[in-house]
Amino acid sequence: MVSPPAGAVWKFIEQGDLPGKETKMDEQTLARIGRMEKALDRSAAAVDALGRTLDEMEALREDAAALFRYYGSEDWFSDRELTLPPGTKAGVLSEDAVYDTLQALRDEAFRMLGLATEILRDWI
Numbered sequence: 001m002v003s004p005p006a007g008a009v010w011k012f013i014e015q016g017d018l019p020g021k022e023t024k025m026d027e028q029t030l031a032r033i034g035r036m037e038k039a040l041d042r043s044a045a046a047v048d049a050l051g052r053t054l055d056e057m058e059a060l061r062e063d064a065a066a067l068f069r070y071y072g073s074e075d076w077f078s079d080r081e082l083t084l085p086p087g088t089k090a091g092v093l094s095e096d097a098v099y100d101t102l103q104a105l106r107d108e109a110f111r112m113l114g115l116a117t118e119i120l121r122d123w124i
Contacts, residue, residue: 064105071098 070076070092080093091097 064102067092067098068102071102 076093084090
């Protein structure tokens, strides 16, 4: 079967002459189509947002790896001994901020892996 050109199905729907058997549209059918259209819109928006987030995470990869190497290193321990100028942001020198961020990254990575597995196995 040859696929229609991109946008062809949408053109039929917009013009109201979708190929196929002509039938009257009842309220239940119209409601179902409306629900599925909303599902399509939400899915498309979520996939787009996910793509942007994954792009951001890929760009962050080197920074996150550097942070992981720094945390607990000799430099990190030395830097913690310094007296910093007032107002200097230095959450990276606390144990909890870095650990919590790296743990959250790990947790979200497992969450992404689980969701990706479910999508590939069950949805597509």
